[in-house]
Amino acid sequence: MDLVRRHPVAAAAVAAALLVLVALVVPLPGGSGDGPAGGPGAAGPDGGTTSVPRPTSSPSMTIAAEAADATSGLVRPSVVRGHEPAGLSGSGGVLNVRAHRITLSVRSSDPIGVVGYNIPTSRDRPSGVVRGVGRSWSLSTRVYGRPDYAQMFLQAGPASVSMTCTITVDGKVTEQRTTTGPYGQLFCQG
Template sequence: MPTPSPRPSKRPAQEPSATAEPVDATQPDASALSLPAGVALPAGLGGSGSGRSLPRTTLKIRVFSTQPLYRVSYIIPTSDDQRYGQDDGVGSTWSHTTRVWGRPDYAAVFVQAFWPGVKVTCVITVGGRETERRTIIGPQGAMWCQG
């Protein structure tokens, strides 16, 4: 019976460098989304990794009130174009439409009316399906809307 010949060792010419810092995959990459000063990332919107190959869908945010709105701020981490923004003095209606990818939650909106007793409604639709509808009547007309 013939004796098997030993296989040659295939070692790289140079050992790989170990200069990269270890990565904790359980924590979201805070540098991936830069937010305006004073705007914190709400629970449920964090994430890490890449999902750019996931299917896209349309997200639409609508806000309307009985009085002019002071400010609408939004965070849409998986938007293809504008991931966050703030609009001031928008009148009594405001909307924003974008393409998003990945899994919910897709967006968070903070609305401020600053009129006593004003009624404010926020509606978020994803792929044509309503995922959030919230209406408040309050001393400042301020609320979070997430869907």
């Protein structure tokens, strides 16, 4: 008892570990564990064998779920022979979100090595890697949602040059960074 008073946290941890061990070893009555009372092929209450349902690789609806959908008025096609439901019909689009015009640009005094960009909400140019762009490069597209709209990754060539990346949203510069040095790397987000 004195040991428990001096180390209550350790005593609680040991007690919890013992409870977990007992829960794993001793099956509960009527449980469906792998023990003798509830394992697959175990004898049921009438002397016959019981089977444990196994998960399937394709989705299926239960009778209760179909009945609940019927009472709630939802139209939901049933899953037949492993085929998934077709889904909701309709058309997509961004109707309530304002579009913004974004421009990504890079300029350098010598040729630029690599430009990579990620614009997740752009419909026509969501991402890409561009090589051999010369001394300048730019891309304009429409984006949706909230800032930050785009990310740009740059790497200079072997010459010790200055590179500048600029991100403009609706005519306002949101990010501008500069790097110098051979093989200099730059990350812009705006």
